[in-house]
Amino acid sequence: MVWLLLLVAGAIHALSFSPDPLPGWTLPYVQVMSLAVPAYIVFGTKRIRRAAMSVFVFSTSSFCVGVYWLYISMNHFGGMAAPLAALAVFLFALYLSLYAGLAGACTAWLGRDLNIMRVPQALGRPLLWACAWTLGEWLRGFVFTGFPWNNIGYAHTNSLLSAWAPVAGVYGVAFLAALASGLVASIVYYVKHNRPGIMAAMASALLGMFIVSFALTRITWFDNHGPAMTVRLVQGNIAQQMKFDPAQLMSSLQAQFALATRPAADIQRAPSVIIFPETILPTFQDRMAPEFWQSVVELAQQMDATLFMGTPVHTVIDGKDRYTNSVVAIDSDTSVSALMQGQELPVYDKRHLVPFGEFVPLGFRWFVDIMSIPLGDFDRGGQGQQSFAADNQLFAPNICYEDVFGEELLPSLHTQADGTPGASVLFNVSNLAWFGNTWALRQHLQIARMRSMETARPMIRATNTGSTAAIDAKGRVLAQLPSATANVLDVQIQGTQGLTLYARLGNWLIVILSLLGLGLGLVLKWRAARALNR
Known part of the structure; x- marks a missing residue:
């Protein structure tokens, strides 16, 4: 009993x-x-x-x-x-x-x-x-x-x-x-x-x-930093079976770009930052034609906004290939050549990789081999990566379930060695379509709310299927899209500065x-x- x-x-x-x-x-x-x-x-x-x-x-x-x-x-x-x-x-x-x-x-x-x-x-x-x-x-x-x-x-x-x-x-x-x-x-x-x-x-x-x-x-625990700004969050709701199908690649991209170019919810407050989900581009950036990247730069120019795009990035450094799960920042001045090479542009490379998803633990190759999921071994991002600057705010990215590890987000809040202030906004890009429309999406939102409370920073989330949401520096959900729908969310975000005791001591x-x-x-x-x- x-x-x-x-x-x-x-x-x-x-x-x-x-x-x-x-x-x-x-x-x-x-x-x-x-x-x-x-x-x-x-x-x-x-x-x-x-x-x-x-x-x-x-x-x-x-x-x-x-x-x-x-x-x-x-x-x-x-x-x-x-x-x-x-x-x-x-x-x-x-x-x-x-x-x-x-x-x-x-x-x-x-x-x-x-x-x-x-x-x-x-x-x-x-x-x-x-x-x-x-x-x-x-x-x-x-x-x-x-x-x-x-x-x-x-x-x-x-x-x-x-x-x-x-x-x-x-x-x-x-x-x-x-x-x-x-x-x-x-x-x-x-x-x-x-x-x-x-x-x-x-x-x-x-x-x-x-x-x-x-x-x-x-x-x-915080002070407001600069004026509030409008951010657009894109939720493409691309089916997982479709996402990694090469024949569906361009149609899924076009569908998400079409969402991104919808008229602003408030024409007086057009979005100055547009955030796409994790791996909106599900292939390495250098496998796309330069014409594609030129169209993305033109999209940033058309919307007069900075785009944060999730994409795997392939770079060659000192003759060695490097593969990362990344987010790149693109505006109207971004070089197509830099995008093709994956260098000389604002980029964040994921640091905390998912076992079995982004790397195979030693001795578990047999487990991966019995699944037909497109998995690979990515390289880890380095420490001390720069935040993305946009509209007088500094955005610190994290990808997928990196925001589950709260202590790993703390370095981005501190003043950098070159004197750059710490991040004033946190943002997460995710693709939880792997888990369907389940509790995982809502559990992840609860986790993100806790990160805002710990850091006294707003946390904004752009996801493929949910939960796309904006959270203020006190952990309150300001706005949220329904899961398993294709839509955009325009939200007013107020950046903050100041260090909580947790941000100092971990x-x-x-x-x-x-x-x-x-x-x-x-x-x-x-x-x-x-x-x-x-």
Whole structure:
């Protein structure tokens, strides 16, 4: 019965990372209450294996439901047999859940010698749970290149806990979300054991956490930079089967260029920047005729705008071929020769590549070979790449799921070595058509909102199928296109400057605090063991 409860709680937990099917306002409550189920079991046992397995089962259920859309890319578009694709998702969920299981084991091991009938040590269990869970999330975010998707902090973009994002980032929000779940579990535990005094202490701690969070919402972390400007976001809605079909290449490009040239929503505020999705051009730029690039330059001139275009770029540097997934900036003065060569123009090369999509991990070529997806090994972009300057704003690009790695966006916010100011606007170009019209699109939007909160920068997103949206520097969605539709979105964007505490310190603040919390738990455990041996 307990294992069934954990499976159900895990599946419900997976619903908390994006609105629909649940209303957006319910997500933080669903996340905290469902995570309280494994926390309660961990707090109620001194058996480390049971604690680890309880959290592991919960987490496996959550990931199987939460990232089910990976099945679509492998089966529908990759041609992998349905049983193999389902097995791949299940095995991936098992791997991701190892970190949660480790957090459960660590909490049980460090907490089983606490005197839980005394208030200070009773509070130690939810604190240990929060520290261990946060470090598990952090490890999941970078081991084997990382997969921090569905970090529990993303369930709280609409809750008071999001006020901590500018302070300690999504991992800081995750710490407080885990702490809240631990406190809820403790309240239930002490109600059951008829300890009203300790229960009241737990409830007070929970209330105090939200009071402090409310106070943090009164802080403004940014200043406006320059006047607001109009940006046009293009959502082409090109079917994935069509996107990489050479026979359909020009028709799909023409359809998206036609969207880009639609009359402005407000003729007094014509867009000065037009952003196309990731790989709007799905082949290397030097495989297109110079006449094509000349037409693109003329499009920029016609619209009196700078175009940001996603395209694979092939360059030859010191006699060596280099292949990158990139975004290039094109205006009426851009040289066609520079575009053909992929040099001497504003370009951003993707740094954080997708395993199996943009590079093949060592030993997994066999896995790629059983899918019929056009995959390849790209080169990583360098550090310290320049932002794109347009209309007195500096735009820092990121591609696909690079915005899942919040700490990797931070360098672009700082003043550069040559004195250039940091980025005033972040923008993401993506193509999530690989996953159909699924939760993946809405989950990605929640992630982008958290990046805005962490950095105090607007984040604008141009995607192939969704979610194309504009987000302000406080993480609020200003405007959004419906998914799976072809359209453009003209939005007023206000650039910002100023560094949040998270932008200055990154993840190290919450990681060090979590390590110190576990270290204190280890000291208390050692002292308890010494007292028993006397």
